[in-house]
Amino acid sequence: xxxxxxxxxxxxxxxxxxxxxxLSGAAKSSGERGLSNGIVQTVLGAVDVSALGCTxxxxxxxxxxxxxxxxxxxxxxxxxxxxxxxxxxxxxxxxRTIVDLTTYDVGRDIRFLEQVSRKSGINMIAATGQRFFPxxxxxxxxxxxxxxxxxxxxxxxxxxxxxxxxxxxxxIKIGIVAKEPTxxxxxxxxxxxxxxxxxxxAIRIHTHAVDRAADNLVAILxxxxxxxxxxxxxxxDDSGELEYFxxxxxxxxxxxxxxxxxxxxxNARPSFxxxxxxxxxxxxxxxxxxxxxxxDVEFGGTLLPDAxxxxxxxxxxxxxxxxxxxxxxxxxxxxxxxxxxxxxxTVENPRRFFGLTM
Numbered sequence: 001x002x003x004x005x006x007x008x009x010x011x012x013x014x015x016x017x018x019x020x021x022x023l024s025g026a027a028k029s030s031g032e033r034g035l036s037n038g039i040v041q042t043v044l045g046a047v048d049v050s051a052l053g054c055t056x057x058x059x060x061x062x063x064x065x066x067x068x069x070x071x072x073x074x075x076x077x078x079x080x081x082x083x084x085x086x087x088x089x090x091x092x093x094x095x096r097t098i099v100d101l102t103t104y105d106v107g108r109d110i111r112f113l114e115q116v117s118r119k120s121g122i123n124m125i126a127a128t129g130q131r132f133f134p135x136x137x138x139x140x141x142x143x144x145x146x147x148x149x150x151x152x153x154x155x156x157x158x159x160x161x162x163x164x165x166x167x168x169x170x171x172i173k174i175g176i177v178a179k180e181p182t183x184x185x186x187x188x189x190x191x192x193x194x195x196x197x198x199x200x201x202a203i204r205i206h207t208h209a210v211d212r213a214a215d216n217l218v219a220i221l222x223x224x225x226x227x228x229x230x231x232x233x234x235x236x237d238d239s240g241e242l243e244y245f246x247x248x249x250x251x252x253x254x255x256x257x258x259x260x261x262x263x264x265x266x267n268a269r270p271s272f273x274x275x276x277x278x279x280x281x282x283x284x285x286x287x288x289x290x291x292x293x294x295x296d297v298e299f300g301g302t303l304l305p306d307a308x309x310x311x312x313x314x315x316x317x318x319x320x321x322x323x324x325x326x327x328x329x330x331x332x333x334x335x336x337x338x339x340x341x342x343x344x345x346t347v348e349n350p351r352r353f354f355g356l357t358m
Contacts, residue, residue: 038355041158041170041201042097042123043114052123053096055350056324057292058204058234058258061100061113061124062300080115083300086321087120090299093325097123097350098299101173101204101234105140106131110162116300125354128157128169128195130188131206132177145184150191151198158199170354172196172203179211186220193224200356202230204256209239214248228252232292232353235259240270242278249282249290254353258294261323276328280335288341292349295323 039046061083090098102108110126117124130142130150143153157169172192176185192203203226207213214233221231233248234256245255257279263272270278282291299321329342 040123040125040351040354040356041168043110043117043126043167044123047123049351049355051096052347052350052354054094054346055097055099055354056090056095056294057099057232057350057353058101058256058294058296059098060102060296060298061098061116062109063102063106063298076112079300080112083116084119086299087116087122090321090325091120091122093322095122095325097125099125099127099171099204099294099350099354101127101129101171103127103129103131103173103175104157104162105142107140108162110165110167114165114167125170126162126167127171127173127204128154128162128201129171129173129175129192129203131173131175132182132185132188145187147187147191147194150188151194154191154195155198158195158201170201172201173206174203175206176208176213176217177206178208179213180216181220189217189220190224193221193226196226196230197224202232202353204232204234207233207235209233209236209244212239212241212244214253215244218248218251218253229254230353232256234292234294235296237270237275237278238262240274240278242281245278245282246285246287249287252290254290254292254349255282256292256294258292258296260293260328261295261297272331276331276335279332280337283337283341288344289349289352291345292353293324293328293345295321297321297323 038049040049040052062079087098100108100113108126113124113126144150154169154172158172159168160166161168172195174185174189174192176189181189189205195201196203205214205217207217214236217233221228229252232254235258236245236248236255237257238259239245248255257275260272260275260279262268263270263275279291279293282288329346332342333339
C-alpha cells in the first residue's frame with residue numbers, strides 16, 4: 001500500500017480528541033494551538049499527534065521473555081487486571097502515552113496491549129521490528145533473513161496490522177546487542193530503514209552505549225538514506241561521555257536516555273547524577289529537541305516468582321513505573337532544567353518523532 005493511501009486510510013478511522021494533558025506546571029508552546037503535524041498509530045487506531053501528551057517512548061507493558069511460556073498455566077485475566085492497576089498511578093502522574101517496544105520475537109501480545117490500553121485510558125504505540133536475540137520460544141521463528149523479506153514483514157505490520165488483527169504498529173524497533181552489528185543485525189537495520197522510508201514510521205534502536213555502539217551504525221543508516229531525525233539511539237545514557245552524545249545529536253540523531261534509574265544502584269557507572277547531568281548539559285548546548293527520557297521497565301510486572309524476576313522489576317520497588325515523573329523530572333528541575341525543556345522532551349519531541357505527516 002502506498003504510504004499516502006495508508007495515512008488517509010488510518011485517518012479515516014477517526015482522529016481522536018485524545019487523552020493529552022501536559023505535566024502539571026509545564027508551559028504550553030506556541031505550536032500547540034490546535035495545529036496538527038500528522039497522526040500517530042496506536043493500538044486503538046490512529047490519533048492526532050496532539051493526543052499523545054506526556055510520553056514514555058521506551059517501555060515494555062509485559063516483556064515477552066518473562067511471560068510468554070507462562071500464559072497457558074497463568075491467570076491471564078488476573079495478570080491483565082494487575083497491569084491495568086499498575087498503570088493507574090502513571091496516568092494520574094500525567095503520563096498519557098506509552099510506547100511498548102516488545103517485538104514479535106520476544107512475545108509481543110497485541111490483543112493484551114489493546115485491552116490494557118482501552119481499560120487504562122493510556123495511549124499505547126506498538127512496535128514492529130526485531131530484537132535479534134534469537135527467538136527461543138515455541139512457534140516463534142524469523143519471518144525472513146533477507147533485507148527485502150524483513151522489510152516487507154515490517155511494512156505489513158505497519159500498514160496492514162499485526163497477527164491478522166488489523167491493529168497496526170506505530171514504530172520500528174531494532175536490537176543491536178554489542179559494539180558492532182552482526183551480519184543479521186545489519187540486515188535487520190537496513191530492512192528497518194527501508195520500511196521506515198516507505199511508511200514514515202520512526203526507528204528506535206537498542207544500543208550498547210558503553211561501547212559507543214551508535215558510532216558503528218551511522219554508516220549503515222547513511223548508506224540507506226535514513227533521515228536522522230526519525231532515529232533514536234536508545235539506552236544512550238549507559239555512556240557518560242558527553243562527546244559521544246554531541247557527535248550524534250549534531251548529526252540530527254536523537255538519544256533515548258531511558259536507563260537513568262539504573263544509576264541508583266550502588267556503585268553504578270555512570271551514576272544517576274552523571275546521567276542527569278549529561279541530559280542537562282545537552283539541553284544547555286541547545287539539543288533538548290534531540291532527547292527522550294523513559295524507563296525501559298515492565299509496567300505489568302511478570303508471572304515469574306519474585307526470586308527470579310528481572311532486576312528491572314525489583315530495582316525501584318517504591319517508585320517503580322513513576323521514576324521519571326517522581327524522581328528524574330524533579331531532579332532535572334533542581335539542577336536548572338527549565339519547564340519548557342522538560343515539555344520539549346516529554347511532549348513535543350514524541351509528537352514530532354512518532355507523527356506520520358499527511
